[in-house]
Amino acid sequence: MSKEQLESEVLDTKSPGSHEYDLKHRNSIVLVPQPSDDPNDPLNWPQHKKYTILAILSVTAFSGLASSLANQLGLEAQAELYGKSLTELSYTVSAAVAGIAAGPLFIVPLAHVFGRASVIFWTLLGCIACGVWSAEMTGPDQYIGFVLSRLFGGVFGSVPSILGAQMLMDLFFLHERGRVFTTFHMCFLMGTVAGPTFGGFVVQHVAWQFEFWWTVALQGAVALMVLIFLPEIGFTRDAGKVYPKQPEGFLANRVATFLPGTKVAHRDGLREAPRSAVAQFLIGFSPTGLLVGIYAFGFFGWFVSVNTLLTVFLQEPEIAGGYGFEPQQNAAFSFALWIGVICAQVWGSIFNDRIPMKLAKKAGGLWKPEYRLHSLWIPSTFFMPIGLGIFGAALEYHLHYMVLALGSFLITFAAFCSIPVGINYLIECYMDHPTEVACIMGTYRLTLGLIVPFFKDQWIDSVGVGWVFGMMAFFSLFAFSLVVVLMFYGHSLRQIRFGILSKDEEGMKVTDQDQQSFS
Numbered sequence: 001m002s003k004e005q006l007e008s009e010v011l012d013t014k015s016p017g018s019h020e021y022d023l024k025h026r027n028s029i030v031l032v033p034q035p036s037d038d039p040n041d042p043l044n045w046p047q048h049k050k051y052t053i054l055a056i057l058s059v060t061a062f063s064g065l066a067s068s069l070a071n072q073l074g075l076e077a078q079a080e081l082y083g084k085s086l087t088e089l090s091y092t093v094s095a096a097v098a099g100i101a102a103g104p105l106f107i108v109p110l111a112h113v114f115g116r117a118s119v120i121f122w123t124l125l126g127c128i129a130c131g132v133w134s135a136e137m138t139g140p141d142q143y144i145g146f147v148l149s150r151l152f153g154g155v156f157g158s159v160p161s162i163l164g165a166q167m168l169m170d171l172f173f174l175h176e177r178g179r180v181f182t183t184f185h186m187c188f189l190m191g192t193v194a195g196p197t198f199g200g201f202v203v204q205h206v207a208w209q210f211e212f213w214w215t216v217a218l219q220g221a222v223a224l225m226v227l228i229f230l231p232e233i234g235f236t237r238d239a240g241k242v243y244p245k246q247p248e249g250f251l252a253n254r255v256a257t258f259l260p261g262t263k264v265a266h267r268d269g270l271r272e273a274p275r276s277a278v279a280q281f282l283i284g285f286s287p288t289g290l291l292v293g294i295y296a297f298g299f300f301g302w303f304v305s306v307n308t309l310l311t312v313f314l315q316e317p318e319i320a321g322g323y324g325f326e327p328q329q330n331a332a333f334s335f336a337l338w339i340g341v342i343c344a345q346v347w348g349s350i351f352n353d354r355i356p357m358k359l360a361k362k363a364g365g366l367w368k369p370e371y372r373l374h375s376l377w378i379p380s381t382f383f384m385p386i387g388l389g390i391f392g393a394a395l396e397y398h399l400h401y402m403v404l405a406l407g408s409f410l411i412t413f414a415a416f417c418s419i420p421v422g423i424n425y426l427i428e429c430y431m432d433h434p435t436e437v438a439c440i441m442g443t444y445r446l447t448l449g450l451i452v453p454f455f456k457d458q459w460i461d462s463v464g465v466g467w468v469f470g471m472m473a474f475f476s477l478f479a480f481s482l483v484v485v486l487m488f489y490g491h492s493l494r495q496i497r498f499g500i501l502s503k504d505e506e507g508m509k510v511t512d513q514d515q516q517s518f519s
Contacts, residue, residue: 061188064157066195073200099154118261126156182348200331293444298479303415304449340412384414392469
C-alpha cells in the first residue's frame, strides 16, 4: 500500500479532549489498536489482503475439524467390521474430540519457535497422514489402531482453528473483530457438522474408508494453498515481540516461512514457548477465564454431546427407541445443524459488533470488554433451553423426526452464537495471549461433550431420556448466569489475575461523540 493510499484509508483527526496526539479514525470509529505509519504494519494492509487471509485461515480450520469428525455417520459399517456396538464406535468420535480439546495445549506453544504459518502447514500434513492411517484400518482386529488414528487426527486437525485467532488479532481493529471472529469460528465449527454430513452420504454408496479419502484430498489442496499464500504475520511494535525482516522474494520467503519457520518467528520464541504453555492454565484459572470457561463447558458442551450421540439416536432401531435411519438419511437430517450454523453466522454478523459499539457510544465512547457479552442474552436464555427441551421431548415420546430436527437446529444456533463472543471477550481481556485463550477455551467447551457418551446410558436409565435433556436445559441457564456476573462485575474480576496477564483494552476511546454513530 502506498503512502497516499494509506492516508486515504486511515484519517487522522483530533480526539475530543485530547491535546497530546491525534487519534486515527476510520469514518466515525477510533482505530484500536492505533496503527503505525509503516505500510508493512499488518493493521495497514489493504482490506482485500486481510480478508483473503481470513478466508485461507477459515478454510484451513474447516478442513481440519471436518477431517477429525468425518466418520461420525459411518459408525454402523465400522461396528460391523470391528464387532462393536454403536455406542462403542461413538468412542472413536470421543477420541477425536479429546484430541481437538487437548492437542493444542501441547502443539500451539511451538508456534513461538517455528512461526504460526509453519505450524499450521505441518499440522495439516499430520492430519493428512492420520486420514490415510484411518482409511487403512480395515482389519477386524484394528479397532484400537482406528481409535488412535482418530485421536491424533483430532490433535493435528484442531491446531489451525487455534492459531488463526492470534493472526486475526494482528490484522483487524477492535470494531471489526466481532464480525471477523464470528466468520472464522462459524467456518471452523461448520467443519464439525459438514464432515459428518459428507461422510454420511459417502458411506451410503461406497466403502466407509472413503469418508477419509475425500478429506485427504481436501487437505492436500488446502496445504498447497497455505504453502503458496499464507504469510507469517508479525510486526515489531513498541515494547512488543521483535520480528526479523522477512525475505522479499517469493521462494526465499516461502522457504524461510515453512522450512521450518524459525527465520520469521519472533526472536524470543524459545523463552516464550514455555511461558505460553503456562499462560494457558493461568488464563483458565483466572476469575474471568474460569467463568467464561464454565459457561462454555455447560453450554456449548451440550451441543457437543448432542452432535456426538445424534448418530446413535437416529440409527438405532425403532424398537430400541431410535429412528432406524440409514447413514444417508442421517446425513440429510444433519442439514438442520447446517441451518443453525448459517443463522448463527447471520446473527453474529448483525449483532456481535453493533451491540457492544452502541453500548460504548452510550458510555461516552469508552470501551469495556464486557460490552461484548450482551449479545448472548437471547441465544442463551431462550433458544438453548427451548431447543434442549424439544430435543428431549422428541426422544421421550418418539415424536416425528422433524421435531427432533427443530430441537437440533435451536441447540446448534445457540451454541454457535456463544463461542465467538466468549473467546472475543477473553482475548480482549488478555490482549497479549489470544492463542492461549483459544487453547484453554477449546478444552473447556469440549470436555463435557467428551465425557457424556461414557455415562449416557446410566443417566437415561436414572431419569429417562426426556429429563436428561430437561436437566441440560436448566444447567445451560445456570451456566449463562455466570456470564451475567461478568456483565456487572467483570471490571473488578479482571483485576484479580496473574501479573503476566495484565493487558486489556478497557478505557480505550472507540467512538467520538461529535461524529456519526456506529451502524
